[in-house]
Amino acid sequence: MNTLTKVNQNIAAIGLGSMGYGIAASAVRGGHNVWGVDINPDQMARFVRDGGQAGLLADAIDTLDVVIVAVLNAAQTETVLFGEQGIVGQLNKGAAVLSCATVPPAFAKDMAARCAALGVLYLDAPISGGSAKAAAGKLSIMASGTPDAFAKLQPTLDSIAETVFALGDEAGAGSAMKAVNQLLAGVHIAAMAEALTFGMTQGVTPDKFVEVISKCAGTSWMLENRAPHIAAGDYTPHSSVNIWPKDLGIVLDIAKEAQFAAPITTAALGQFAAAAAMGLGAEDDAAVAKVYARNVGLTLPGAAKA
Numbered sequence: 427m428n429t430l431t432k433v434n435q436n437i438a439a440i441g442l443g444s445m446g447y448g449i450a451a452s453a454v455r456g457g458h459n460v461w462g463v464d465i466n467p468d469q470m471a472r473f474v475r476d477g478g479q480a481g482l483l484a485d486a487i488d489t490l491d492v493v494i495v496a497v498l499n500a501a502q503t504e505t506v507l508f509g510e511q512g513i514v515g516q517l518n519k520g521a522a523v524l525s526c527a528t529v530p531p532a533f534a535k536d537m538a539a540r541c542a543a544l545g546v547l548y549l550d551a552p553i554s555g556g557s558a559k560a561a562a563g564k565l566s567i568m569a570s571g572t573p574d575a576f577a578k579l580q581p582t583l584d585s586i587a588e589t590v591f592a593l594g595d596e597a598g599a600g601s602a603m604k605a606v607n608q609l610l611a612g613v614h615i616a617a618m619a620e621a622l623t624f625g626m627t628q629g630v631t632p633d634k635f636v637e638v639i640s641k642c643a644g645t646s647w648m649l650e651n652r653a654p655h656i657a658a659g660d661y662t663p664h665s666s667v668n669i670w671p672k673d674l675g676i677v678l679d680i681a682k683e684a685q686f687a688a689p690i691t692t693a694a695l696g697q698f699a700a701a702a703a704m705g706l707g708a709e710d711d712a713a714v715a716k717v718y719a720r721n722v723g724l725t726l727p728g729a730a731k732a
Contacts, residue, residue: 448560456585659728
């Protein structure tokens with residue numbers, strides 16, 4: 427997306443994890459003044475070294491145009507916005523919140539209403555693309571909110587996103603679309619892990635699996651992105667196992683409200699829950715393959731032989 431006139435905004439980026447850091451850094455490259463906030467002081471110091479503002483956010487809060495909230499879940503989002511030190515009540519009227527976490531649609535609608543009551547704009551804007559696209563400023567954003575919210579956030583969106591899907595004038599539609607995406611993404615990761623380890627039982631190595639299946643009809647974006655992690659034995663988290671019990675749990679909660687059976691999602695959630703129970707929650711979500719490997723006695727690349 428491109429604007430005709432360059433506008434530099436003052437932005438607070440709250441949450442400097444694998445996605446949030448890339449978003450904040452992309453906003454800096456876009457020419458904006460960005461204050462990074464995270465519970466990890468090392469991340470905050472790193473962000474300043476990478477061009478973030480060095481001063482305290484508290485000293486600049488009355489100058490903020492935008493608050494980007496890229497935290498884990500709805501509870502953390504609500505705490506950031508309306509907790510004991512919630513930022514919304516400290517913002518000037520007309521400032522805007524860009525809410526990036528995967529949350530239930532009803533929660534997004536509630537946050538938008540509470541922001542509006544204080545004169546603050548809210549864009550329901552869950553993100554997709556992974557940490558690499560976040561760092562490159564090429565995210566896809568599934569956004570919904572008022573025209574004023576879109577207009578206010580346009581310069582920020584230009585810096586962090588390659589594609590912004592405008593899904594309606596009311597918060598909640600963006601989160602509904604993200605739930606659809608997460609259903610597919612979580613199922614695809616679990617299915618990839620199942621197929622890769624099934625192949626190993628038939629003498630198909632992970633490397634050969636990646637080489638062949640990524641060029642065949644059975645491929646998916648998640649397969650092409652995650653299967654190489656298994657082949658390399660590298661579970662450095664780009665998106666962790668712990669994300670999926672939360673996100674697929676949201677999907678199933680929405681499905682229950684709609685009286686919609688989602689048995690494939692339920693099965694995928696069970697595999698991620700098993701991986702978390704094995705102590706793999708902080709590993710890359712490709713580590714769900716270790717559940718299959720354990721159950722059949724396989725040795726994955728990089729693992730010690732039993």
